[in-house]
Amino acid sequence: MTVPDGPAAAGRSPAIVISGAALRFGDTCHFAGLDLTLDGGRTTCLLGPSGIGKTSLLKLIAGLPAAGLSGTVSAGDGAPLAGRIAMMAQRDHLLPWARLIDNTMLGARLRGEAPDESRARAILTRLGLGPAIDLRPEALSGGMRQRAALARTLYEDRPVVLMDEPFSALDAVTRHRLQEVTARALAGRTVLLVTHDPAEALRLGDRVLVLNSRPGALREIEVPGGAIPRDQARGDFAAALGRLFESLGDGGAQG
Numbered sequence: 392m393t394v395p396d397g398p399a400a401a402g403r404s405p406a407i408v409i410s411g412a413a414l415r416f417g418d419t420c421h422f423a424g425l426d427l428t429l430d431g432g433r434t435t436c437l438l439g440p441s442g443i444g445k446t447s448l449l450k451l452i453a454g455l456p457a458a459g460l461s462g463t464v465s466a467g468d469g470a471p472l473a474g475r476i477a478m479m480a481q482r483d484h485l486l487p488w489a490r491l492i493d494n495t496m497l498g499a500r501l502r503g504e505a506p507d508e509s510r511a512r513a514i515l516t517r518l519g520l521g522p523a524i525d526l527r528p529e530a531l532s533g534g535m536r537q538r539a540a541l542a543r544t545l546y547e548d549r550p551v552v553l554m555d556e557p558f559s560a561l562d563a564v565t566r567h568r569l570q571e572v573t574a575r576a577l578a579g580r581t582v583l584l585v586t587h588d589p590a591e592a593l594r595l596g597d598r599v600l601v602l603n604s605r606p607g608a609l610r611e612i613e614v615p616g617g618a619i620p621r622d623q624a625r626g627d628f629a630a631a632l633g634r635l636f637e638s639l640g641d642g643g644a645q646g
């Protein structure tokens with residue numbers, strides 16, 4: 392079987408409204424008063440210096456408790472967000488004793504649902520992990536483990552997907568190919584993707600935002616034209632890349 396591109400519920404991928412988000416530890420404020428709406432059914436890429444609070448923002452949206460973090464998050468359609476979000480964290484969180492295919496279907500098992508092995512196989516094959524389906528995590532390379540975590544996230548088939556540097560451990564060719572596979576699989580969903588790779592953000596993002604070192608300040612970067620994943624050979628891609636590097640270089644400060 393094949394993996395369908397985009398969600399069956401593409402039209403039901405809600406906007407996400409974040410209000411008054413803050414990350415503070417004692418006298419240190421990483422961001423405060425941050426308001427952001429993620430467009431429903433579209434991909435937003437978030438960049439910013441290490442330690443600025445990008446992962447924390449993902450945790451806030453996912454409803455994961457974390458020290459120092461506050462703010463409200465709601466769905467634009469007014470329905471609860473619980474059960475509608477899949478998150479791919481920086482750490483793969485693979486169970487060491489479980490085969491790759493069982494790690495992929497872990498969420499279903501934990502929820503007491505019947506796992507769909509043929510769908511899991513199709514996703515793993517599409518991510519280039521077909522030959523590794525029966526291996527345990529100790530036998531996987533770092534890049535394979537990251538693809539395993541990606542497979543588990545895609546298997547969840549949620550309308551809202553949060554991804555924290557999902558391709559950071561991959562070689563350039565595999566990264567490029569999996570950006571395409573992932574973009575197709577997530578088309579029509581509400582996606583927030585954190586990355587340190589400016590070209591990746593411009594390939595995949597309907598919107599590209601930089602979280603800067605002035606607490607709570609987000610800067611939106613004008614994106615190039617073209618369908619996602621965008622063609623890096625376009626002239627306006629290089630221009631957008633220049634703007635994005637400039638923004639990252641000055642801490643994302645608003646000009």
Ligand SMILES: Nc1ncnc2c1ncn2[C@@H]1O[C@H](COP(=O)(O)OP(=O)(O)OP(=O)(O)O)[C@@H](O)[C@H]1O
Pocket residue numbers: 416421439440441442443444445446447448458459
């Ligand atoms: N318990 C804590 N006490 C003090 N500071 C903390 C604590 N937990 C997290 N932090 C700080 O919160 C900040 C935000 O962390 P976060 O992981 O969200 O950043 P990030 O932008 O995702 O970083 P990276 O790009 O390196 O992944 C970091 O500077 C971190 O040091």
